[in-house]
Amino acid sequence: MDPILSIRGISKTYASGFQALRNVDLDIRRGEIFALLGPNGAGKTTLISIICGIVNASTGSVLADGHDIVGDPRGARRKIGLVPQEISTDAFETVWATMKFSRGLFGRAPDPALLEKILRDLSLWEKRDSKIMTLSGGMKRRVMIAKALSHEPTILFLDEPTAGVDVELRRDMWQMVRGLRDRGVTIILTTHYIEEAEEMADRIGVINKGELVVVEEKAVLMRKLGKKQLTLQLQAPLAAIPPALAALPLELAEDGHALVYTFDVQSEETGIAGLLRQLNELGIDFKDLHSSESSLEDIFVSLVHGRRAAA
Known part of the structure; x- marks a missing residue:
């Protein structure tokens, strides 16, 4: 299927010399929710503004x-809706x-029934005659x-749609966005709330300093870049990690x-099984264990910081 949005070689350099975007290539699939993440000043809004015809690109199509x-x-x-x-x-x-x-601004014929449906879907119908200032x-x-x-x-572009919105309303808007996607609208979302992308997005792109760092299916991204931790509470403290375990990615708590x-x-299955087997062979007993895993926020931070370090 052809992408509904095809971005090729988009760059933007302002008169001041600041380069906001650097050779961005991106395809958005029809009917998906795509989350574009990045720190302040990364180029998210500039890219959206170019696509929507508000800002002219320096190069690209x-x-x-x-x-x-x-053309x-x-x-x-x-x-496009923005x-x-x-x-x-x-x-x-x-x-x-x-x-x-x-x-009417977009040349559409009047359709009161459609407008009523939109307002009802957004719980605005009772406010239809209210002035916006109220x-x-x-x-x-x-x-x-x-x-x-x-x-x-x-x-539909949603640029920080829930900024300043309370948690309950944010959840309502997430449900509304899913409903739009189910009706065939393609959603491109920028957000500072990482849990918003984790909750809703089909794919995720991370942009930093005007460059796309990664574009990936959400599940694949979290599988490829996410880390898990297994913490074992020991029966007796260790003074140091035994030499036989030195090759493993282990850390010892300060109190041992x-x-x-x-x-x-x-490496989850073989790694954990191998670790537990070696602990047993060494006579190291544990009384409790629990696991945790990276969130999308952890992955985002590591990607952005990794790029900064490389620069």
Whole structure:
């Protein structure tokens, strides 16, 4: 299947000389939720702004559902919905009026039934006649999403959609995003909340200093780069790790009462079995054990810090 969004060789250098993006290549699959992660200033918003026609790229090309963003900007933009990081609406307009205006702005024929469905899906129907200035921050964020959906885009960008939103509303919005994906909308999400990407994304891209560090299926990324730890509470303390175990990735607790074994998924079965067998042969008994594993946040931090160290 052809990608719904195809990004080739995108770079952006501002007049000041600052290079925000460096030769970015990326394909977004139709119907997926793709999370783009990166620290502040990494280039996430610049990339989104280029795709949406807000900022011009220095080099490269983008096809949005078959439409070139430079050769056919109106066609491309009709395919895209954007929920920007900053809330920007006409505060004195009603929710219903801003929805109608946004749909008409993209040349779509009036469709009150569709707009009603969008507002109901976002729990905004009861607020349709309210002026936006009277709404809470969370409701204003929902209005931004409703506006972005009003012209029936096939690609939806959510730039930090839950920034400043309480936990309960964040969960509601996650459910809404999954519902959009189920209806065929492709979602590209940027977020500072790593658990948001871990909860929802099908694939994850990490961008740092304008470069894509990695693009991978979420499960594959966590399997390839994630680490697990097995902590064994010992019956009797050790003064040092025995020479026979020196080749293993083991750490001894300061008080000598625990051994910590770090391993990856590929070596899990053979590694743990081998460790326990060697402990038994050495007469080292343990009274308890527990395991833990890397979160997506741990992987993200290691990728970004690893790139910084390499630079």
